């Protein structure tokens with residue numbers, strides 16, 4: 001079954017949006033197989049956002065993601081990588097549709113509430129950066 005890495009960013013945690021965000025993915029029919037509230041180190045932030053290293057906003061990105069606790073999660077289900085991206089809305093909240101997480105809660109691209117893996121390769125890489133295999137659970141065939 002497909003898995004993705006999702007993370008409520010410091011702005012989402014501080015605005016008490018963890019519950020709403022978790023609820024959206026639960027209601028949709030996905031299963032939470034890993035989750036933790038954590039403070040990201042400078043080193044982990046630089047690894048996680050490595051592909052943006054040359055971008056002018058890289059420093060800002062790392063400073064923001066390390067500025068307060070985040071809620072890191074692994075979700076599982078059919079097509080969860082692309083569907084979670086649809087549910088999150090466009091990266092820039094100016095373009096994210098109402099009804100999506102960013103469309104409903106965010107105004108600026110830097111503080112856009114949530115991160116989600118953009119491909120199967122990113123999902124594997126990001127899950128491995130944030131979680132040990134033994135931190136993830138399996139539900140079996142209950143649904």
Ligand code: CMP
Pocket residue numbers: 052057060061091109110111112114115116
């Ligand atoms: P995310 O999905 O976490 O992946 C990279 C992040 O870079 C993206 O969300 C945005 O929050 C951030 N980002 C993209 N463009 C800019 C920008 N111009 N200025 C600041 N942050 C940006």
